[in-house]
Amino acid sequence: MTEQGTPLGVGIVGVGGIALSHMAALRTMTSATLVAVCDVAADHAAEVAHLERCAGYGSVEELLDDDEVEAVIVCTPNMTHEQLGLQVLAAGKHLLMEKPLALTGAGARSLAAEATARGLALAVGHTHRFTDQSLAIRRVIDRGDIGVPRFVRIVINGGWIWPGWQSWVLNPELSGGHSLHNGVHLVDLATWWIGEPATSVFSVGQHATSEALDIYDYLVMELGFDGGAAAVCEISRGERPRSAGYLELTVVGTEGVVSRTWDAEGVLAWTDTGLTAWGVDGAGDRAFVRELEAFVAAIRGDGEVVPPLSAAIHAVDIAVASEESLRESRTIRIGASA
Ligand SMILES: NC(=O)c1ccc[n+]([C@@H]2O[C@H](COP(=O)([O-])OP(=O)(O)OC[C@H]3O[C@@H](n4cnc5c(N)ncnc54)[C@H](O)[C@@H]3O)[C@@H](O)[C@H]2O)c1
Structure with a gap:
């Protein structure tokens, strides 16, 4: 007890x-x-x-x-x-x-x-919900500084750096494919920032490191939302050089933009009243x-648990639909996938 x-x-x-x-x-x-x-x-x-x-x-x-x-x-x-x-x-x-x-x-x-x-x-x-940068972006949205979010762009690209990728991750039967393995992090951030569930997904992928791969080490997922918003989530483990790392987190709202890029000092928000900057980093330990x-x-x-369980289930639904989109080269309605 x-x-x-x-x-x-x-x-x-x-x-x-x-x-x-x-x-x-x-x-x-x-x-x-x-x-x-x-x-x-x-x-x-x-x-x-x-x-x-x-x-x-x-x-x-x-x-x-x-x-x-x-x-x-x-x-x-x-x-x-x-x-x-x-x-x-x-x-x-x-x-x-x-x-x-x-x-x-x-x-x-x-x-x-x-x-x-x-x-x-x-x-x-x-875990990405708990980084300084993700929390700072959410705070800017919650304060209403950028108005209503209407577009999210998330890029988390890196090279072939993880030993784990040599084994079960490469087998879609065991990992679920890249949408389920890493994609869930990005789609969770996108729906959290947009503030509503996604209703459709269209994905494209590449076997960037080797055509012999059974999963797409480079993947782009486009999410649609009934309220008219959209999100593009790009994730790669196939960049060259192997040590490459590139990150961009951008939310465009009706009144302004909030963004974090890899080489920036922190999170930047632009609105009609000016530019605001926050000194945050992407360190995972505090997350x-x-x-x-x-x-x-x-x-x-x-x-309550964070994220809410409904969001964690929704991330799985989006990722499963994304894998279906990759197989069938078409837009999949979320919740309507097999
Ligand atoms: N939150 C994040 O940012 C993040 C990052 C990386 C991985 N992950 C997730 O963490 C999980 C583990 O990933 P990893 O990279 O640590 O994998 P890993 O292969 O490095 O480690 C998995 C461990 O589990 C053990 N194991 C396998 N089946 C078991 C069982 N039935 N009972 C007990 N032990 C068992 C293996 O022997 C191994 O030691 C995955 O679900 C992955 O998606 C999350």
């Missing part, structure tokens, strides 16, 4: 790449503490447990049997999310699921239904802390 005032006992399932960011965040927090880890690579789990001074297990069942574990962060490959998430919730533990929530809309909805039925918090790791703090607050009854 979670008790107010004592640190929340957190278990991590899957101690690969992204688990490192969650463990680093937990080390800085007083409201939550890492009590256990597990991984199918049991030796690796034991090694991490030794370093983190927590329990280490070779199976999720053992971790879920540990009474110290009140909440679980699932950091395993995308195709495992639905089944592992249902197991975690069935064991009565709160769940922070790494993105995407699931590989299908039906899977995402069954996780949401299970969490609701059991009265457990279910959050999804849409993971904020994400976990929001999760703990939701468990304690001090707030």
Whole structure:
């Protein structure tokens, strides 16, 4: 039972790449503490447990049997999310699921239904919502400075930098394809900033690194909204040189523009009354802390999960429709995809 005032006992399932960011965040927090880890690579789990001074297990069942574990962060490959998430919730533990929530809309909805039925918090790791730059842009929109958002452009392009991309990510059956693997981050930001769900998606992709790839390492998703707004989300892991990194976040409103570009000092807003600048950076470390703090607050009854579960499900729906658009070269209505 979670008790107010004592640190929340957190278990991590899957101690690969992204688990490192969650463990680093937990080390800085007083409201939550890492009590256990597990991984199918049991030796690796034991090694991490030794370093983190927590329990280490070779199976999720053992971790879920540990009474110290009140909440679980699932950091395993995308195709495992639905089944592992249902197991975690069935064991009565709160769940922070790494993105995407699931590989299908039906899977995402069954996780949401299970969490609701059991009265457990279910959050999804849409970490980009918690960066300084994303929050600053949202604040400018909320203040009404740029009027009503009508166009969003998000570009997150990089080179071939992640070892994880050599394995399960490259298999669309396991990762869901690039729309589900990375695209969900961008479409979540776009719908959050526009302020309404997207109703259509048209996507184009390229196998930029190699024609042998089964996923599109370069991908552009165009979103339509019933209110007349539009968004273009461009994501790449195929740039040259491999170390390339380019980012642009722009929201055009009826009264002005707010933008963050890679080489800028911070976020800039232009309106008829002038130019305003904020010194922010894109550092991910605070984002993971904020994400976990929001999760703990939701468990304690001090707030709602961020993003709302409906937004995490919507991101899956858009991404699934985007993959359909890539296969069929046509615009797909969201919610009407197979
Ligand atoms: N929020 C973000 O910004 C962000 C960034 C990167 C990855 N992710 C997400 O995090 C998840 C993990 O990605 P990663 O890059 O860390 O992957 P990874 O391959 O580096 O690590 C996955 C780990 O899970 C373990 N594992 C696999 N199946 C398991 C199971 N059934 N039970 C226990 N352990 C299991 C593997 O042995 C491995 O150690 C993915 O869903 C990915 O989409 C999120």
